[in-house]
Amino acid sequence: MAENKKLSIIAFSGDFDKLTAVFTLGTGAAAVGYEVNIFFTFWGLDAIKRKQGRSFTGGRSTSGSLCSPKNWLTKLFGFMMGGLKVTPTSRFNFLGAGPKIFRYLMRKNNVATLEELVEAAKALGINLYACEMAMHVLGLKKEDFIPEVKDVLGVASFLKLSEGGQTLFI
């Protein structure tokens, strides 16, 4: 039973509300003794980017020159995926007003905001992983992420880690 207390989350979405769900579930589980693994992939990688706010990260792979479309395109994605501060909500985003309203309501109603939840996740020792394949596609490197990211994993390694527990795709 003790070894069953494991929660693994594949954080695919970069939406503010879904990332809030990822970290609420993760910190809630860690707080009652679960081993928690979060595997960030695709848009979810946004949540663990070191440089917050819109910036042209990515596209620095050595396999092409700076002017190749590959590098410009990954930079463009880097700009659009601007980290936690600019994540949209999956519904009622209203050009960015949605997340602001949410943050306001969360603060007023004494609910931890997304940024506080991320801090709590670090403090609770939740294991944060980045998806190797998505990093290749988006031209991101381990240095682009916050230092708390434990490792870069492929699917097989993540499946091995999550074995015997509950796994959610968010």
Place this chain on the structure above:
Amino acid sequence: MAENKKLSIIAFSGDFDKLTAVFTLGTGAAAVGYEVNIFFTFWGLDAIKRKQGRSFTGGRSTSGSLCSPKNWLTKLFGFMMGGLKVTPTSRFNFLGAGPKIFRYLMRKNNVATLEELVEAAKALGINLYACEMAMHVLGLKKEDFIPEVKDVLGVASFLKLSEGGQTLFI
């Protein structure tokens, strides 16, 4: 084996098609003897609201006056999340025509509609829970929900309930 027959669903989405998936899976599982727990959170709370149709529910917390922005904002969310009858589809919504087309096709093809599935869920004794945190954010109270909602739960209690079974995030 017998104790493995448990399906728990975190119903996060308020989309018509995803809620249909929640209730199709839930009733399908309950019909073959599974214990089924559905934990409604964020937009998913829409599915269990007592007052259907757009209305200004929520925002009646005692911690602020009626005119505070907090209360107006939660009322606004209450209006936008108008319950089952006005949920959009996640794709091809066409300003509300999508769900109407779906309902039409479901009726014509003898598939249970979302409302019928919700009724079936109640009849099959599926456990319906509301997420405490999301209720705080959206200013909703237990009285805002249908009486079949068994309890208001936090993450830890839900994880405990879902242990040893399958858990889906929809």
Place this chain on the structure above:
Amino acid sequence: MAENKKLSIIAFSGDFDKLTAVFTLGTGAAAVGYEVNIFFTFWGLDAIKRKQGRSFTGGRSTSGSLCSPKNWLTKLFGFMMGGLKVTPTSRFNFLGAGPKIFRYLMRKNNVATLEELVEAAKALGINLYACEMAMHVLGLKKEDFIPEVKDVLGVASFLKLSEGGQTLFI
């Protein structure tokens, strides 16, 4: 332990990026010896359609004449859900440019494209299933799908198949 190595995926979304996640997880798991079951439902059925590109499939049920609105509506859905080649991304779709950019980046960065992943899934013997209920709603028949689709299943049969392993809803 050996019998635990099972991954079941409910592929609900028809988005290019989410279908990529479905097949990346599926092929990754199958490559390390997992039994993999993918249950396509709603928009996800798009991924296993035989006729790729936009076409008016569906709506050929015998229970109504060709001119009935039911048949026209299912044909319309058939047209809109045009198979893998026209699936949008869940974010940054830009009227279809999003998937093109993704395909370009995947090719340049030596990551398998969605079409290659589907081929790999077939080669690795992943079990592909179609959801009976969604087929009824959308007016699709088994002949509309690629021959690798093993069976048409209801919820109960899928739950039985996925018992004792991990299940994801994507």
